[in-house]
Amino acid sequence: MDHLLQPVLPAHFAVIAGWLDSPAATLRWAGPGVPFPLPADAFAAALALPVRPGWALLDGDGTCVGFGQYWRTTPGSTHLGRIIVSPQERGRGMGRILMRALCAEAVRHTDAVQLTLKVYRDNPVALALYRDLGFVASEEASTPELLLMARRTA
Structure with a gap:
C-alpha cells in the first residue's frame, strides 16, 4: 500500500487529537501547555x-495514520518532534514509513546537516526504530527520562 506524507490539514486535527487518550498521553506527546482533550480548533495554535x-x-485510502513535525533549532540542525502513529496502525511498520518520509521532508525544506529527536527511554519500540x-x-544532552538522538543527513 502506498503512503503519502502531506502537510497536515484541519480535517486531520480531530483524528490526530483522538489518538491521545489521556492527559498523560497528551503531555508525553505534545508537551506542557497542550490541553486534554485537544480541541480541533486549538490544534494548530x-x-x-x-x-x-x-x-x-x-x-492509500487517504486516512491519516501518522503525524510528525520538524523545526530548525540551530543553523544546520533540524529537530523532529511530536511523532505519533494511529493506535490502530501500530506494529505494522507505519513508524518507519512516517520517519523516513518526515526525515526526507525535513532535509528537503531546511538546511539540515543533522536531524535530532527526543525519545522517552521507556519506549523500546521507538528507540529501536530510531x-x-x-x-x-x-547522553550528555539527555535527561533521565528523555534521550536526545541525532543523525547526520549526508
Whole structure:
C-alpha cells in the first residue's frame, strides 16, 4: 500500500487529537501547555504549526495514520518532534514509513546537516526504530527520562 506524507490539514486535527487518550498521553506527546482533550480548533495554535510544520501520513485510502513535525533549532540542525502513529496502525511498520518520509521532508525544506529527536527511554519500540534509522544517542544532552538522538543527513 502506498503512503503519502502531506502537510497536515484541519480535517486531520480531530483524528490526530483522538489518538491521545489521556492527559498523560497528551503531555508525553505534545508537551506542557497542550490541553486534554485537544480541541480541533486549538490544534494548530497549540502545536505552533505556523512555525513548526506538521505533516500527516496518509494511507492509500487517504486516512491519516501518522503525524510528525520538524523545526530548525540551530543553523544546520533540524529537530523532529511530536511523532505519533494511529493506535490502530501500530506494529505494522507505519513508524518507519512516517520517519523516513518526515526525515526526507525535513532535509528537503531546511538546511539540515543533522536531524535530532527526543525519545522517552521507556519506549523500546521507538528507540529501536530510531537506532535502526541511524540515530545515535547523545547522553550528555539527555535527561533521565528523555534521550536526545541525532543523525547526520549526508
